[in-house]
Amino acid sequence: MKPHIESTSLGVRLTFDKKEPGPNWIFIPGGPGMGSESLLSLTKHLPLKGSLIRLDLPNDGRNRQNSPIDLKTWQTALLDAVKGFKHVILVGHSFGAMLIQTMPALEPLLKGVVFITSGPDNTWYKTFAARAQHQNLPNVSGLRKAFLENPSDESYRHYMIHCLPYYFLPKGMIEGGRLFKSLPYHHKPYLWALEHFHPVSKANWVPKIPCLIINAENDYVVTDNPFHQPAYQAKNIDQVVIPKAGHFPWIENLPEVKQAFLNFEKKLS
Numbered sequence: 001m002k003p004h005i006e007s008t009s010l011g012v013r014l015t016f017d018k019k020e021p022g023p024n025w026i027f028i029p030g031g032p033g034m035g036s037e038s039l040l041s042l043t044k045h046l047p048l049k050g051s052l053i054r055l056d057l058p059n060d061g062r063n064r065q066n067s068p069i070d071l072k073t074w075q076t077a078l079l080d081a082v083k084g085f086k087h088v089i090l091v092g093h094s095f096g097a098m099l100i101q102t103m104p105a106l107e108p109l110l111k112g113v114v115f116i117t118s119g120p121d122n123t124w125y126k127t128f129a130a131r132a133q134h135q136n137l138p139n140v141s142g143l144r145k146a147f148l149e150n151p152s153d154e155s156y157r158h159y160m161i162h163c164l165p166y167y168f169l170p171k172g173m174i175e176g177g178r179l180f181k182s183l184p185y186h187h188k189p190y191l192w193a194l195e196h197f198h199p200v201s202k203a204n205w206v207p208k209i210p211c212l213i214i215n216a217e218n219d220y221v222v223t224d225n226p227f228h229q230p231a232y233q234a235k236n237i238d239q240v241v242i243p244k245a246g247h248f249p250w251i252e253n254l255p256e257v258k259q260a261f262l263n264f265e266k267k268l269s
Helices: 036-043 071-083 095-100 104-109 123-134 141-149 153-161 170-182 187-197 254-268
Strands: 004-007 013-018 024-028 051-056 088-093 110-116 211-216 237-242
Touching: 013 036, 024 036, 024 071, 024 095, 036 051, 036 170, 071 095, 071 104, 088 095, 095 110, 095 187, 104 110, 110 254, 141 153, 153 170, 153 187, 211 254, 237 254
Parallel strands: 024 051, 024 088, 088 110, 110 211, 211 237
Antiparallel strands: 004 013, 013 051
16 A cells, blocks of 8 residues: 655655554654655554654655755745644654754644754764774775765765665665665755755754654764763653664664654653
8 A cells, every 4th residue: 555645835745654643753864865765664663653754855855846955945844844733743863853953943843852863963974984984884985076076866876875884784784775775865955965964063952842862872874872961861851772773773673663662652642
């Protein structure tokens, strides 16, 4: 059965992997440019009550639009989309969570928020190269240079598929490879983030609503504990580190990711 798809007036694409009464769990992918299909291997396995909805911003992933790619456009579109639902739990993976953290206007609209393998600032971005060298990850600088010199959807795909060891542990490489090969890849939002978002990214609100932060023990893209600041050591914030897992922790350790969501669902109710 094909998922139900809707679009908002501002061009947000909403894919309902499950549509049932109850809370609305809205998932925003990382990347950007990889598309919400990167989260399907998570949403299809989560036994949560309510609706599970994957969100593609205008001109991101497969949601090709004749619209600008910039922070204000995406913030406005995301805020408008969330306002169309009640009882929203917003789930951001990597860049998706970073985007949420630039938008304090979201908090009054949410019942809860989940950040997966993300961070509150761009420290991860500044230390990425050193971390890759420390972990003896393959040198992909040549592929990155080739992509930047001739950016296209295909060169973006080629580059990302060769970056698999950065995102997955050896035990997750086969499934991770299948996932990466299946994604739509849109290079323009990825370039925008490299030039305009990641170099200056910083959270401008700390959740006071129920919040779940899922980190991963072997996340080579961000770090294993980016939310170590005192502001995030609060009663409303649960932090979980998924052992033996990388940047897409549900690929290598789905049971513990599912349990983290189910524990958070209980807390919300």
